[in-house]
Amino acid sequence: MERTHTNGALRLKDVNQTVVLVGWVAKRRNLGGLVFIDLRDRTGITQIICDESTSDSIKDVRNEYILQVYGIVRERKDKNLKLPTGAIEVQATKVTVINKAETTPIIIADETDALEDTRLKYRYLDLRRPVMQQKLFERAHITKVIRHFLEDNGFIEVETPILTVSTPEGARDFLVPSRVHPGSFYALPQSPQLFKQLLMVSGFERYFQFARCFRDEDLRADRQTDFTQVDIETSFLSEAEIQELMEDMMCLVMKEVKGLDIARPFLKLPYFEAMNRYGSDKPDIRFGLELQDITDIFKESAFSVFNSIDPKKGTIKALVLPNMAESSRKDIDQYTAMAKKYGAKGLVTIKYQDSILEGSAIKFFNETEKDQLINRLGLHKNDLILIIAGDWEKSCEALGALRNYFGKELKLYDPEIFSFLWVVDFPLLEYSFEDQRYYAKHHPFTRPKEEDIPLLDTDPSMVKAAAYDMVLNGFELGGGSLRIYDQSLQAKMFGILGFTPEDIKRRFGWFIDAFQYGTPPHGGLAFGLDRIAMILTHSESLRDVIAFPKTASASCPLTNAPTPVDQKQLDELSIILKDHN
């Protein structure tokens, strides 16, 4: 189709050129003998001006019609500074309607007022909106920069299967019934973890893939059932070398996509410090408001909430909120409810309104405790102190959730800032009292820190993993680890996790077998591409950077997926449905 320019291209320098434009009618302003049309394509909007002589049918043109416009570029009398093309307009000499359009159910403009449900039902129209187009263009730009970076650094792109085998320990799998093998199922990959490790066994040394991953778990604003991982694995690199390479990559993305120079190297925060100071393993360090430990002050406390905690695993954590001492009863009830939601037993609140400690817990404190509290927390007039006592992890996380809430509520950070860091030194294992066994915190192939390997025999819970998460503004962008390549170490790991040899053979024998033929030291990580795109585009939800996302209940308003299928299809798959009525 004849077209000389896009609708975002023309400028003052093009005046008097003869041009041919195509695009959608974004807006028509009919002044009677004179008609203005905003012609839109993915690059922008150009104003077309027509008079009655141009075409009789011009008054029949409606929004979202597709037009081909022949005309001459003119300088505008009244320029529109809001548009890049606002200095010019195209005086139409001929206008052809390429296609008509029904009235759209949603307004095609950045400021659509349609609810998300409606937007998803008519996603193809929602994606016509310039803001949405910009988000997807930006996502594609991120993808492009990452791919170029990895290719330039010797990484090879390899595809791994979508129909694969159910993997051990992790999220719920999506299963696909086999027609050929009745009663057997493929699983969709939660990540290509095992395949990428096998590619290291094969000797590719540097692998990457934009991998679709699937997890059958409940959705959130930042979680979808199917999502895209930038999956990366390397051989012969140390933890520090992998991290440096990934910093190079993300800094290039920030430079190319956002035009920002990010400070190097990224802060490396050990897991325990992240939890103690920020109450999160993915801390938002754009603002301070750090948690403080006051456990030792109240060792001998007369206050039952403080003296009933387990001295080994328990903790007392405080969060000081400046100028919040005048919070109402209602506000404080709300903070308490929030703390409880995140697993705290309760919330102790103390006001330092007129430089005097006030609160229902104060009567249990002696003078030494009061003095120590004031000094330790460095209290100022009008501070509000929130205290959570109990299990270390739960207390930190609950207070960390409050910290995040106040960081946002009190606008303690500039939303344009991007604060990267690594969280490192994660514990290798997590003990479940319920199941009376250890679970791998990352996955069972994660390598322990070299110096902690002897602890595997004596105190497994103290062993740290060679695992690392890249964190940005309170979101986990990605995470990874060095992997176990030594077979005896792997055997020891399985022993600690309580797997019998039969378990191992049945569940991932095919994977372990590969390791006996010369496995290089290897490690890698995976980034959540959707999350990167979400944060860089300042989107509220992952759904805004995914072309066709699913709703919170894992359905698609556009296609109505998932849907029932014909009995014939079920029969072929040897599936008999349980009666849900």
Place this chain on the structure above:
RNA sequence: GGUCCAGUGGUGUAGUGGUUUAACAUGCCUCCCUGUCACGGAGGAGAUCGCGAGUUCGAUCCUCGUCUGGACCGCCA
């Protein structure tokens, strides 16, 4: 599995401590208008108030259930 919030013309909202023409904005249609750009002006069409049951003389409104959407907890190695 759980908690909370929402469902009213095409779209987004208001509203009713229970009764009559259900309001506003925008979109849509018709007419007028040669410098608009969120154009303006005049007129018009468009809603069984998510669905089902209950209470009542009477329910968009109250009660219960249900469905859909959203946020979060659990879950997500």
